[in-house]
Amino acid sequence: MPYLHVQTNATPTQPERSAFLEAATEVVAQVLGKNPAYVMACIETGLSLNFASSELPAAFLELKVLGLDPSKNKELATLLSDMARVHLHVSEDRCFSRFVDTPRGHWGLGNDVF
Structure with missing residues (x-):
């Protein structure tokens, strides 16, 4: 289950936040070859x-x-x-990314682990 957590000092509108979450979920699923139903995304603004x-x-x-x-x-x-940049109005050169590979057995859904 990919999990995207975004923290920003930008203050996008609710429709912009929703558009970002929807687009990000689809991109993460597509690039990683995962089912979008298992992608979770969260954004903290302001x-x-x-x-x-x-x-x-x-x-x-x-x-x-x-x-x-x-x-x-x-x-x-x-x-x-x-x-x-498009949805949150943050320049690409002010986006810091971190990618974390979680080992098997360290990720759970409900009462099971993957």
Whole structure:
């Protein structure tokens, strides 16, 4: 189950947040070859965030995946930062991405683990 957690000091409208979450969920599923029904995405907006000694709009995007193929990271970083620019009004050069490969047995859904 891929999980995308976005933290930003930007203040997009509710429709912009929803559009970002929908687009990000689809991109993550497509690039990783996962079923979109198992992708979860969360966004926190309006945070106090300083990046590169500035409080201009910035975002931290963290994607946790079971069995992440690192060859996909550059494509994901490009697509996700582009969506942050479009929907959240954060410049690509102010989007910091982190990709985490979660080992099997460390990810659960309901009363089971993968």
